[in-house]
Structure formats: structure tokens, C-alpha cells
Amino acid sequence: MRQPAAWSPRMSPGPGPAPERLAAALAEDIAAERLRPGARLPPHRQLADDLKLSVVTVGRAYALLERQGLVRGEHGRGTFVSASIPDEAAAFIDLSLNLPPPILAEAQFAAALQRVAARAAGISTQRYPPPAGRLEHRRAAARWLAGHRIDLPAERLLLTNGAQHAIMVALGLVCRPGDLLLVESVTYAGAKAAARLLGLRLAGIEMDGEGIMSAALAAALQGPDRPAALYLTPTMQNPTGRTLTAERRREIAALARRHDLPVIEDDVYSVLDDPGRPTLGELAPERVFYINSLSKGLSAALRLGLLAVPAGWEDRAAAAVQATAWTASPLTSFVMAEWLQDGTAGLVAEALRREVSARQAIAAEYFPGVRPAGPAAMHLWLPLAEAAAERAARRAQALGVIVTPPGATVVDAARDCGLRLCLGAAPSREMLGRGLGLIRQAIEAPEDTIF
Numbered sequence: 001m002r003q004p005a006a007w008s009p010r011m012s013p014g015p016g017p018a019p020e021r022l023a024a025a026l027a028e029d030i031a032a033e034r035l036r037p038g039a040r041l042p043p044h045r046q047l048a049d050d051l052k053l054s055v056v057t058v059g060r061a062y063a064l065l066e067r068q069g070l071v072r073g074e075h076g077r078g079t080f081v082s083a084s085i086p087d088e089a090a091a092f093i094d095l096s097l098n099l100p101p102p103i104l105a106e107a108q109f110a111a112a113l114q115r116v117a118a119r120a121a122g123i124s125t126q127r128y129p130p131p132a133g134r135l136e137h138r139r140a141a142a143r144w145l146a147g148h149r150i151d152l153p154a155e156r157l158l159l160t161n162g163a164q165h166a167i168m169v170a171l172g173l174v175c176r177p178g179d180l181l182l183v184e185s186v187t188y189a190g191a192k193a194a195a196r197l198l199g200l201r202l203a204g205i206e207m208d209g210e211g212i213m214s215a216a217l218a219a220a221l222q223g224p225d226r227p228a229a230l231y232l233t234p235t236m237q238n239p240t241g242r243t244l245t246a247e248r249r250r251e252i253a254a255l256a257r258r259h260d261l262p263v264i265e266d267d268v269y270s271v272l273d274d275p276g277r278p279t280l281g282e283l284a285p286e287r288v289f290y291i292n293s294l295s296k297g298l299s300a301a302l303r304l305g306l307l308a309v310p311a312g313w314e315d316r317a318a319a320a321v322q323a324t325a326w327t328a329s330p331l332t333s334f335v336m337a338e339w340l341q342d343g344t345a346g347l348v349a350e351a352l353r354r355e356v357s358a359r360q361a362i363a364a365e366y367f368p369g370v371r372p373a374g375p376a377a378m379h380l381w382l383p384l385a386e387a388a389a390e391r392a393a394r395r396a397q398a399l400g401v402i403v404t405p406p407g408a409t410v411v412d413a414a415r416d417c418g419l420r421l422c423l424g425a426a427p428s429r430e431m432l433g434r435g436l437g438l439i440r441q442a443i444e445a446p447e448d449t450i451f
């Protein structure tokens, strides 16, 4: 099979050993299907000449890929991209994807869709729902939130296409291009991406074992560069898994009030948390844009998020949803309502909590020295200096495990840097354990080891 004409070989950037960087670049091209199954890789000598490498380096890179099951060498014919996705034993274990562990069976999806289909007569197929979503769906979502997290009127709640969309809408409401946005010193990669798209500047607030420190926030609010808003995840923060105590939340709410600061509270991990700590949305409802999502607690495939805005912002928020997506996907809103009402959401949340704490226990076996941020956090954060984190990510990839590179989440590397391991993404506990073992190997190997 011929290569796609556009493919040209390259090295992954960075300081690591050449075989690892070449293997990483080729693995990325295979994953992105720039190199298709069956494609023949260039002969060793040709690739070495093209990239100004030695033939030995190319041989080592091909051997690494073969160990991962991504390519196979055929004597006398060359090296070919594997014809099918490698099986579990050989494939990459991807711990970079922040997904809930698989709980809902496909059959449950099919059954919910059938129930929705049976009521299709009640679903207007030709009309757009209102930008904020149908009121009955907003009410179902408000009841779900009230049941485990925050009690607020459905009229202040808008449906969005995932929390990511809600972040974009909230930032669009309170920030203008060039504005300064305060965030945790390591933050959710999607919030960084949204801020970049909106032309915002970021300032990272120093964190301790709970999350952002009130004194650091107070200092940031005193400077001449007045921030437009604060974005934070007070519960099971992504990427560190840290949770703010009630007392810290009260301090942050008081500071926001004193400095008239809008706050965007991302609470997507609420179903994993023990109730008891107040949300910022309850402590300062007049200024907090509260975000939740069905992705973690039910299914990422729904692409449904929730945005509660302070009273008086409802129309502007609806206009912002309309400007960015018109409205949340109505069909999945029906599935959400079905699952929130028939008890599926409660069962999934319970199973999810059990599964996440079992996975945390596995993580503790491999990284006993790492202080767990909480029994139900979906990530493990390994604090590492920037260069060590990058090296470990690259080496882990060479060993067949993908982790989030530090650059995706770090705002201020001098303050906080490390590797985020997503505990939910592996399809099984066994694969998670295997992946964590390989990551430990990647971190602990002496600097000059070539994998």
C-alpha cells in the first residue's frame, strides 16, 4: 500500500534520545492515520538520510514501534504499519484521556434510545428548542443537581454542549480579548485552550494540598493588572485531584465579593464527592457562574453540560449559547432526562465511585509515596520538575503508555509542574495497573537509559 502523499517523516521535538523521539513521531502519525495500516515505512537508510540520523537510530525506533505492536518487520520486504489496531496486549495504554471508567453498557444506551424513540411523537423534529434548552429538561437537570450538590432555580440553568462549551460561554460573558484570567497554577487543559481562543492572558494562582491559596489570590487581586475573572475547579481539581475545604471556599467567596470578581466554578466531578462542602455557587450566587456536566457522572457521549448563571444574566447567557451553538443537542437532552428520571444516573454514580476508589487503590500500590488527593479523584498527580515530567512522558510513550504532557495543564511551571495520570481511561483495572507499572519504570530509569 502506498503512503498518503502528504506524509513526511519528522522527529518529535524535545531533548530526549533520538530513537525515542523518532518512534514517538511515527506512533503519532500512525494514531492519526497519516500512516495507514499496511503502509510501508521508509527503508532504514532512506529515513536516516532524510532526517540526518544514523541507521542504528532508525533501527532502534522501528524496534520500539514493533514492541508496541504498531509495526511489523518482514524479512527482506521492509517494515509495515500493523494491518489492524494492535490487540490489548500490544496497544498503547492511554492514560491521557480524562474519561470516566466504562460503567454504562452499550445495551443501556440502546434501551434509552428506544424509550426516547417510543415517545418520538412528543419530540418536535423540525424546530429548534430554545437556546437555553427545553424547560422540562432544565428542570430535570436542576433536580439532579439539587439531589447531590446545589439547589438553584431551573430558570438560571442553561443546557450546553458539555462543560467545555459552558466554560467557553462563561468566559465569553465576563472576559474580553486581552483580559487577565486567574486560574490555578496547573489547570484543566480545556480551560487553557478556551482562554487561548478568546485571546485571554492567564495568571496561575499558587496552590497547596487543597487547591488555590487564599493569600495568593488576595495578592493577585491587589496588583495593578485587574483580573476579569477567576476560573477554578474547587472539587477534585483537574489535574491535581485536590479539593478545597469549606473554610477555604468561604475565604475565596469573600475575596471575590470584596473585589467584585466574577468566578467560574467548574464542578464536573460533583458526583464523585461527598456532599457537605458548600459550592462557591451557593456562597456567592450573585457572581458565580456554576458549571457541571453529565460527562463524568453519566456518559461523555451525551455531550451535555450545565451552566447556572447569576440572576440577571439569563438572557445574555442564552444569547451566548445561541451565538456559539444555537442550543445544546436536543436529542441527547431527551436521553439525559430519561436517565436522570429513571434512576440510571444514581446507579451509575454509585458504581463510578466504587470503580474510581478501586482504581485509586491500584494507583497507591504503584506510587505509594504520592499523597492521594482524595479517595474518589479521577486522576493521580505526580509532582515532577518540568524537564523530568517531559522526559517521563516521552519515555512512557516509548514503552507504550500515553500520559498528558505537562505543557497541556501547567500555567506556571515554576510553581507547580508534574504529570497527570487519568485513572478512568484504561478499559480495565488490569490495563491500568500495567500502564502505571510502565510509567513508574519510565520515571525511575536512569537519565541515560534508552528504551
Ligand SMILES: Cc1ncc(COP(=O)(O)O)c(C=O)c1O
Pocket: 098, 161, 162, 163, 164, 165, 188, 190, 233, 238, 266, 268, 292, 293, 294, 295, 300, 303, 304, 305
Ligand atoms: C475540569 C473539567 N472541566 C470540564 C471538562 C469537560 O467536560 P465535558 O465533557 O462536559 O465538556 C473536563 C473534562 O475532562 C474537566 O476535567
